[in-house]
Amino acid sequence: MNVLDEVGRDTAGFFNYAGGVTNLVAESATFIGRFRIRVRETLDQAYLLGVQSWTIVLLTSLFTGMVFSLESAVQAVQYGVGNLVGGAVAFTSARELGPMLSAVVVAGRAGAAIAAEFGSMVVTEQIEALQALGLSPIRMLVVPRLLALVIMLPLLTIFADIISIAGGAWIAQASAHISFESFITSARQTLPFTDVLKGLIKSVVFAVIIVAIGSYQGLGTRGGAAGVGKATTGAVVTSIILIFIFNFALSYILFRQNG
Amino acid sequence: MAEIYAHLDDVTVRYGEKVVMQNLSLDIVEGAITCIIGLSGAGKSTILRLLNGLKRPNAGRVFVKGRDITQLPERELIGFRQKIGFSFQFAALFDSLSIGENVALPLREHTKMTDPEIRNLVSQTLEGVGLSHVEERFPSELSGGMIKRAGFARAVITNPECVLYDEPTTGLDPIITHLLTDMIKRLRAKLNATAVVVSHDLESIYLMADYVAMLFEGAIIAYGTVDELKRSLNPIVQQFLQGSEVGPIPI
Numbered sequence: 001m002n003v004l005d006e007v008g009r010d011t012a013g014f015f016n017y018a019g020g021v022t023n024l025v026a027e028s029a030t031f032i033g034r035f036r037i038r039v040r041e042t043l044d045q046a047y048l049l050g051v052q053s054w055t056i057v058l059l060t061s062l063f064t065g066m067v068f069s070l071e072s073a074v075q076a077v078q079y080g081v082g083n084l085v086g087g088a089v090a091f092t093s094a095r096e097l098g099p100m101l102s103a104v105v106v107a108g109r110a111g112a113a114i115a116a117e118f119g120s121m122v123v124t125e126q127i128e129a130l131q132a133l134g135l136s137p138i139r140m141l142v143v144p145r146l147l148a149l150v151i152m153l154p155l156l157t158i159f160a161d162i163i164s165i166a167g168g169a170w171i172a173q174a175s176a177h178i179s180f181e182s183f184i185t186s187a188r189q190t191l192p193f194t195d196v197l198k199g200l201i202k203s204v205v206f207a208v209i210i211v212a213i214g215s216y217q218g219l220g221t222r223g224g225a226a227g228v229g230k231a232t233t234g235a236v237v238t239s240i241i242l243i244f245i246f247n248f249a250l251s252y253i254l255f256r257q258n259g
Numbered sequence: 260m261a262e263i264y265a266h267l268d269d270v271t272v273r274y275g276e277k278v279v280m281q282n283l284s285l286d287i288v289e290g291a292i293t294c295i296i297g298l299s300g301a302g303k304s305t306i307l308r309l310l311n312g313l314k315r316p317n318a319g320r321v322f323v324k325g326r327d328i329t330q331l332p333e334r335e336l337i338g339f340r341q342k343i344g345f346s347f348q349f350a351a352l353f354d355s356l357s358i359g360e361n362v363a364l365p366l367r368e369h370t371k372m373t374d375p376e377i378r379n380l381v382s383q384t385l386e387g388v389g390l391s392h393v394e395e396r397f398p399s400e401l402s403g404g405m406i407k408r409a410g411f412a413r414a415v416i417t418n419p420e421c422v423l424y425d426e427p428t429t430g431l432d433p434i435i436t437h438l439l440t441d442m443i444k445r446l447r448a449k450l451n452a453t454a455v456v457v458s459h460d461l462e463s464i465y466l467m468a469d470y471v472a473m474l475f476e477g478a479i480i481a482y483g484t485v486d487e488l489k490r491s492l493n494p495i496v497q498q499f500l501q502g503s504e505v506g507p508i509p510i
Contacts, residue, residue, distance in 0.1 A: 121353075128313055129351035133365045133413075134341035 021216045024138065025208060028146050031139045041144040049110040049145065050152025056105045057156045058163055064097055065089060065164030066171045073176035082176060086183035087190025089168035090161075094191055095255060098161040099199045100247050103206035106153060107239040111214040114145055115235035118218025119228035127219065137219065146211045153207040154200040161196065198254040205250060206243050213239045264289035264421060264453040265310055270319035272305055279305055281477040282319070287421075292447055292454040294464045296499065297474035298508070303457040304348070306474070307423040310455060311343045312336040323421075341369055344419035344452075348426040350410030352398040358385070359394030362413045369417065384412045387449075388442060404435035408442070415446055421453040422446065428460045440466050461500065473499065475508075 031037070073085045118141065121127045130137050165187060172178040217235040221227045265287040272280040279302040287293050287310070295303045308314035309321050312328050320329050328339060352361045362381045366372055372380070381394060388408040398406055407427060414422055424443060428436040440463040447454050458464055464471060464485070471488045473481040473496055481488055481496045488496060498506030 124354075125347050125349065125351035126353055128308075129345070129347055129353070131313055131337075132311060132340055132343075132345035132347075133368070134337050134339075135364075135368055136337055 017216075020220070021212050024142065024216050024219075025212050027136075027138050028143050028212075031136075031143045032147065036139055036143075037147065038140065038144050041140075042147045045144045045148035046152050049106070049113070049149050050156060053106050053109055053152075053156060054159065056109060057102050057160050060101050060105050061093070061098065061160035061164040062167040064101055065093060065167035068092060068097070068164075069168035069171040070175055073172040073178055077176045077178065082172075082178045083182050083186050084190075085172050085176070085178055086165075086169065086186030089172075089183075090165050090187035090191040091195070093164040093168070094161050094196045094199045096199075096247070096251065098164060099157050099202040099206065100243060102153060102157045102160045103203060103210065103243045104240055106149070106156065107206075107210045107214075107243060108236055110149065111210045111239045112232050112236050114211060114214030115218040115221075115232045116228055118215060119221035119231040122219060122221040123224055123228060138215075142211065142215045145215065146208065149207040149211050150204055153210075154203045157200060157203040158196075161199070195255070201254065202247065202250045205246055209242045209246060210239050213242065261291070262289040263287065264324065266322045267306070267309060268320045268322060270309065270316040270321065272302065272309070272314065273317050278477055280316075283474075283478055285472055285479050285482070287453060287455055288470060289453050290447075290451060291469035292443065292456060292467050293470045293472065294456045294458060294468040295472050295474060296458065296461070296464065298499075299459075301474045302477065303474055304425050307345070307425055307455060307457055310421075310423060311340050311345060313340075341365070341417065342420050344414030344417070344422040346407075346410045346414040346422065346424045346427060348429065350398070350406045352406060352409055352413070354398050356397075357394060358390070358396050358398065358401070358409050361398070361409060362394075362416055365413065365417050380416065381412075384416045385409070387446075388412045389438065404431050404439070407431065407435075407439060411439075411442060411446070415450060415452075418450055419452060421455070422450070424454065424456040424458075426457055426459070428458060428463050436460065436463060439463075443467055475499075 069085060069089050072088055073082065076082045076085045076088075118127070127137050130140055169180050169183040172183050173180055214235045217231040217238070221231040263286050267283055267285040270280055270283045271278070285306070295306055297303050305314055309316060310323065312321075312331065315329055320327050322328070323339070328336065331339060352358070353364070356364070359378070359381050362384060363377050366377045366380065385391065385393065388411050390405060390408050390412065393401065393405065393409070398409070401409065411427075427443065428439050431439065443454060443456065444467050446452070456464070456467070468485050470483065471481075471485055472479050473488070475495055481491050481493055483491075489500065491497065494507050498508050504510060
């Protein structure tokens with residue numbers, strides 16, 4: 001009976017959480033649809049959440065592209081298909097690694113920042129103060145962050161794609177003597193532009209996940225400083241898990257036809 | 260006959276398993292300063308949150324100017340709250356905004372005033388609470404008393420019809436306490452607004468209250484003017500007013 005109770009409680013908790021996040025996204029979309037947007041705050045958040053994330057995106061995508069190229073280039077040359085390495089790196093970067101890695105590192109940085117900031121605001125009654133002033137915390141706080149990241153994460157993803165391919169090209173040349181021209185030609189032949197766009201569609205979905213989960217966790221903070229820590233950790237872990245799940249689902253939906 | 264601004268009707272509030280209020284009823288007289296006293300954790304601040312819709316009761320209804328606000332959807336509550344100022348216990352100023360921006364926020368969001376008009380009104384309001392030339396400073400740069408006064412300024416800048424004060428003098432020195440008590444009286448006179456003050460500070464309450472309500476174990480056990488309360492025969496009220504350890508209040 002206790003096990004059944006627990007399963008019931010967890011199931012109810014799951015649907016409660018999913019419903020809360022969906023509500024938050026729907027309410028944000030309503031404000032955006034009615035153009036009730038704080039432009040200056042959105043630009044500030046684009047800088048804080050997006051522009052300030054460029055170094056970690058650069059480092060992760062650079063080294064991922066490099067290691068992917070390192071592992072594949074020598075093997076490919078041995079089998080006489082060194083001219084395919086550029087395609088493999090570009091294909092993987094644009095479709096999977098670029099969008100997902102950018103989202104994961106931004107979830108760790110921006111998602112945590114959102115949850116911690118909102119959590120602190122809950123603890124210090126600032127969220128209640130907004131409501132008491134007749135202002136919606138979703139319009140004032142969530143919408144600017146949502147818009148900012150929906151714009152900035154795809155840009156960071158494009159940046160990650162370029163850096164990853166460039167890093168891969170450099171390592172392919174250094175470790176397996178695959179020329180830069182050969183690498184880029186292979187990349188251009190293998191990777192259709194629509195795949196790059198589909199990768200960007202993924203990054204838009206990931207941006208919504210990061211902001212929605214960070215905001216929901218932060219606004220739901222209970223219990224002082226410990227609660228803020230719990231909300232922040234919960235936001236990062238949940239966002240990253242959802243990014244992986246949605247990445248699979250989106251790959252299945254978006255890339256099913258062209259394999 | 261005094262007009263009633265707000266009425267809590269048979270209100271029950273629970274936080275999880277804990278019952279904070281049980282069938283509580285209370286009238287808030289229009290244009291008067293009503294102080295709510297009681298032990299820590301008795302639910303005094305919850306009454307303020309019920310009055311501006313931040314908290315919905317588990318049972319019972321809350322009427323403000325005759326309108327039942329317990330049934331209002333959140334979107335309508337947002338509009339309703341613009342008429343009620345709320346001064347929080349720790350001011351709850353937005354730490355990412357300067358004092359000037361904090362006080363200006365409701366004007367920027369709810370009015371079509373121009374920037375110079377807003378700045379002018381913010382300066383006047385801050386001067387009214389004894390704060391000059393702090394517009395550019397941030398909450399972390401001010402003392403506790405100054406932060407409270409900035410919170411007062413933000414709560415009253417839109418000329419609300421009612422101002423709710425949560426522990427306005429807690430943790431402040433006697434001089435600032437007296438200053439803030441005086442300020443609450445002056446703001447009431449200036450705005451002609453109803454005020455509800457939650458406080459433990461009996462000296463301040465004696466100075467400013469038109470009516471006092473004492474909350475104990477989820478119910479209002481005494482209500483009246485300061486003199487009526489002082490003359491109350493209720494031993495709980497007497498023990499609380501005398502600050503005595505001996506009496507029916509369990510410690």
